[in-house]
Amino acid sequence: MPRVVSLFLPTWPTDRIRRRAGDAAPPPDQPFALVGSDGRKRVVLAVDAAARAAGLRVGMAATQAQVLVPGLIIQDANPAADAEGLERLAIWVLERFSPIVAADPPDGIVIGSTGADHLHGGEQAMLAKLTARLEISGITVRAAVADTWGAAHALARYAIAPITIAPERGAQAAIAPLPIAALRLPVDMVASLRVLGFERIGDLLAQPRAPLALRFGSELGRRIDQALGTTSEPMEPVRPPNLVEVRRVFAEPISAAETISRYIGKLVPQLCEALGARGLGARRLDLVCHRVDNRLQVARIGTATPVRDPKRLTRLLCEKIETIDPGFGIEIMSIAAIVAEPLEARQVATSLIEDSPPDVSDLVDILANRVGERRIYRAAPVASDVPERSVERIPAMAPETGATWPDHWPRPSRLLATPEPVETVALLPDHPPVWFTWRGVRRRVRRADGPERVFGEWWKRGPELAAVRDYFRVEDEAGERYWLYRAGDGEDAATGSQGWFIHGIFG
Numbered sequence: 038m039p040r041v042v043s044l045f046l047p048t049w050p051t052d053r054i055r056r057r058a059g060d061a062a063p064p065p066d067q068p069f070a071l072v073g074s075d076g077r078k079r080v081v082l083a084v085d086a087a088a089r090a091a092g093l094r095v096g097m098a099a100t101q102a103q104v105l106v107p108g109l110i111i112q113d114a115n116p117a118a119d120a121e122g123l124e125r126l127a128i129w130v131l132e133r134f135s136p137i138v139a140a141d142p143p144d145g146i147v148i149g150s151t152g153a154d155h156l157h158g159g160e161q162a163m164l165a166k167l168t169a170r171l172e173i174s175g176i177t178v179r180a181a182v183a184d185t186w187g188a189a190h191a192l193a194r195y196a197i198a199p200i201t202i203a204p205e206r207g208a209q210a211a212i213a214p215l216p217i218a219a220l221r222l223p224v225d226m227v228a229s230l231r232v233l234g235f236e237r238i239g240d241l242l243a244q245p246r247a248p249l250a251l252r253f254g255s256e257l258g259r260r261i262d263q264a265l266g267t268t269s270e271p272m273e274p275v276r277p278p279n280l281v282e283v284r285r286v287f288a289e290p291i292s293a294a295e296t297i298s299r300y301i302g303k304l305v306p307q308l309c310e311a312l313g314a315r316g317l318g319a320r321r322l323d324l325v326c327h328r329v330d331n332r333l334q335v336a337r338i339g340t341a342t343p344v345r346d347p348k349r350l351t352r353l354l355c356e357k358i359e360t361i362d363p364g365f366g367i368e369i370m371s372i373a374a375i376v377a378e379p380l381e382a383r384q385v386a387t388s389l390i391e392d393s394p395p396d397v398s399d400l401v402d403i404l405a406n407r408v409g410e411r412r413i414y415r416a417a418p419v420a421s422d423v424p425e426r427s428v429e430r431i432p433a434m435a436p437e438t439g440a441t442w443p444d445h446w447p448r449p450s451r452l453l454a455t456p457e458p459v460e461t462v463a464l465l466p467d468h469p470p471v472w473f474t475w476r477g478v479r480r481r482v483r484r485a486d487g488p489e490r491v492f493g494e495w496w497k498r499g500p501e502l503a504a505v506r507d508y509f510r511v512e513d514e515a516g517e518r519y520w521l522y523r524a525g526d527g528e529d530a531a532t533g534s535q536g537w538f539i540h541g542i543f544g
Contacts, residue, residue, distance in 0.1 A: 039332075040205075042135075042148035042164065043189035044171075045179040046123075049144045050083035050114060052176045053122045063110045071114035072099040082114040086177065119143065126176075127275045132376050134167055136323035136335040139272040145193070147186055147272060153337055158409060164200050184208045186272070187264030191219035191238075209265055213239030220260040226253055238264075271331050281317065282373035283307045290329050290366020297326075297367070298355045304372045305354065306347040318343025318380030324354050326361055327369035334361045339410055341401045341434035343380040349399060353406055401433045418442045422491050424452060424540060446489050447510070449520045449541030456538035459521065463537070466527025469509040473521065475539050480513040490526075505532045510543070518543035 046052065051069050055062040063069045068088035070081050079099040091106045103109055123140045130146060131138040134157065137149030150160065157163035164180045171178045181192035183203035188211060192201045195215045203211035212219065215238050218227050230253075235241055241249070241261065250258050262268035276282075283304050291297060301324070312319060320343055326334040336357035344350060354372070405413045414430040418440040421427045431438070442448070461470035469485030487509035493501025508522040520541035525533025 039184060040150045040154070040160070040182055041184070041186045041189045042150045042160075042180060042182045043141065043186065043193040044130075044146040044148070044167070045181075045190075045193040046144045046146070046171075046176060047179065048083070048085045048177045049123065050116075050119045051085040053119060054112065056175050067110055068093065068106050068108070069110045069112075070099075070102055071112055072102075073114040073116070082116070116143070124275055128277050130167070131275055132277065132321065134163065136325065136337045136375070137272055137274050137333060139274050141190070145190070147190070149272060149274075149333065149335065150182060151335070153335075158411060160202055161200075164202070168200060183211060185264055185266045186270045187221065187260065188212050188266075190221065191215050191264060195219045209242065212264055213237065213242060217241060220257075220264060222257065222260055226257065229253070269331060272333070274325075274333075276373075277375065280373055280375070281308065281311050281315065281377060282371055283311065284369060284371035286369050287367070290363075290368050291370075292363035292366045294358050297358050297361065297363070297370070300370055301354050301358075301372070302351050304370065305351045308372050308374060309345045309347045309350065312345050312374060312377060312380075315377075316379055316381065317374070317377040318345045319350060319374040319376070320344075320378050321374070321376035322350060322354065323373045323375050324357065324361075325371045325373070326363070326367040327371075328364045329366045329368050330364055332364065334363070334367070336360055337375075338406050339402070341398050341405065341432060343378040344398075344402075345380055349402070353402060356403075356406065398434050405433075421494065423494060424448070424491070425456075426494070428452075446508075447543075449518075450544035451542045453540055453542075456522070456540045459537050459539050461521070461537040463523070465535075467507065469511055470521065470537065473511075473519075473537065473539075475519075480515075480517075480519075482511045483514050484512040486510045488523075491522075503529075503531045508540070 050071050054071070066087055068091050069085045070088050070093055071083040072079050073082045081093060081095055081097045081099060081102050084093045084095065088106065088109065093102050093106060093109075099111065103111070120140070120142055123142060123146070127138050127140045127146050130148060135148045135150050135153040139147050141147045150163065154160045154163045157166060160182050164182065168178050168180050179193050179199050181189045181196060181201040181203070183189040183192060184205060185208055188203060188208035191212050192203060192215070195218075217230055217235055217238055217240070220238060230241070246258055259268060263270045285300055285304060291300070308319070319340060321337065321339045324336040328334060336354065338350075338353040338357060401413055410432070413433045415433050416428050417431045417438050419427050419429050420440050457475065460474040462472060463470040467488055469487060470482055472479060472481045474480070488507035491506045491508060493504035495502040505526050506522045506524060507526065508520060510518060511521055512518045519539055520543065521537060521539050523533070523535060523537050525535040527535065
C-alpha cells in the first residue's frame with residue numbers, strides 16, 4: 038500500500054530568513070512579519086509564531102499590523118527565494134530519507150515513503166527523526182503520513198497532533214472530522230460550502246456526488262477523490278544538481294522479476310562508468326520504476342563507503358526487487374546516484390607474503406540495506422569521565438575518532454542503559470556497602486574496591502556544577518562483581534541525593 042508523508046512548514050518564510058541571518062536574526066519572541074504588494078496595497082504575506090499570537094494574520098494591511106503590534110519587525114517578502122529554499126530543503130530530505138520527494142509550495146514538502154521508512158525504524162521513528170532535525174535547524178514543522186497525498190496534506194495542517202500517522206486504508210476515517218478547507222479547495226468555494234451548512238469533510242462524503250458537481254464543478258469531486266485515493270496524484274520528484282543518472286525506456290512494459298534484474302544488470306555498469314568519469318563513488322542509489330498507470334515504484338540502497346563496483350551495486354539493487362510492485366508493467370526504469378562522493382582508483386594488493394586487511398564493507402552494506410543503517414554500528418570512545426557519556430554509536434565503516442578508552446580505572450563489560458537504584462547499608466562518607474538489594478535479591482558484599490570519584494560536567498549542564506559520584510567495585514559471596522556508585526560525596530547534600538545505584542556488571 039503506498040504511503041505518503043506531508044510536511045507542513047507553517048512559518049517557512051520567516052524561518053528561512055532567520056536561518057540565513059544567523060546571529061543577526063530577530064529574537065524568537067519578537068513579532069516578525071514579511072510584507073509585500075497586493076495591487077497598490079502593502080499587506081502582510083507571512084508571520085512568525087509570535088506575530089500570530091499577537092493577532093496578526095496573512096492578508097492584513099501592513100499599516101494595520103504596525104498599529105496593532107508596536108515594535109513589530111517588518112521585512113520585505115521574497116516569494117522567489119522562499120520557493121528556491123523550499124526546493125533545496127526538499128533535496129536535503131531526498132538525500133537522507135526517501136527516493137521520492139517533491140516541494141509542495143508555498144509551505145510544504147511531500148514524500149513518498151513506501152519502501153524507505155523501514156530503513157529508519159518505521160514510520161513513527163522516521164517522522165520523529167525528520168521533524169527533530171528540522172526543528173534543531175530552526176524550522177517549525179508538522180508532519181503526517183497517510184495512504185494519499187491529499188489525506189496526508191490535510192492531516193499535517195489540520196490534525197491536533199504535530200505528528201499524525203493514519204492507519205493503512207484509513208484515509209476516509211482520518212480526514213472525515215477535518216474542516217472542508219483541508220481539501221485544498223479555493224477560498225470562495227469553501228465559503229460557499231459553509232453557507233450551505235458544510236463544515237467537515239465527513240459532511241461532504243455523506244452527500245450524493247452529482248448535486249455537488251452540478252453546483253461546484255469537477256474540482257470538488259477531484260479533490261475528494263485524490264484524498265481518498267480514487268484518483269491518483271503523481272509527484273514530480275526534485276532532482277539534485279549534477280545528478281548522475283541512467284535510464285531505460287521499454288518499447289513493451291516489463292513486469293517479471295527476472296527481466297527487471299536483467300535490466301538492472303545493464304544499467305548499473307553504465308552508471309558506474311559515468312561515476313568513474315567524474316571520479317565519484319555511489320553512497321546512495323535510487324531505483325525508480327515508472328509504471329504504465331503513472332505510478333512510481335522505488336527502491337533505495339546505501340553503502341557504507343563510496344562504491345563503483347558494478348557487481349556489488351547490482352547485487353544490492355536486485356535484493357530490492359521483491360519490494361517493487363510492477364502492476365500492469367514498467368515502461369521506464371532509471372537508476373540515480375542521489376549521493377556520490379569522491380573515490381580514487383586504488384591498486385589491488387597482490388602480495389603473497391603480506392596479508393591485506395579484510396574488507397567487510399560489502400557485508401555491512403548487505404546488512405544495512407536489510408535491517409536499516411541505524412542498526413549497524415560500532416561503539417567508539419568519547420572523551421568523558423561520566424560513564425554513560427564515554428561511548429557513542431558511529432557508523433560501522435566510519436574512520437577512527439582518535440579517542441581512546443580510559444585505562445586508569447577498570448570499567449565493567451556491561452554498562453546498564455540507565456543506572457538502577459539499590460538498597461544498601463554503608464558507612465559514610467567513603468566506605469563501600471556491606472550489602473545491597475537489586476531487583477529483589479539481597480547480596481552480601483565480600484570484597485570491594487574504591488571509591489573512584491567522578492565529577493559532573495558543569496560545562497554541559499548547570500546542575501552538575503557540584504555533582505559527584507563515588508564508584509565502587511564490589512564482589513558478592515557468589516563471586517559476581519558489580520559496579521555501584523553513591524550519588525554525592527556522603528556529606529554535602531548539594532553534591533547529590535546520597536542514594537546508591539548499580540551502573541554496570543563485570544564479566
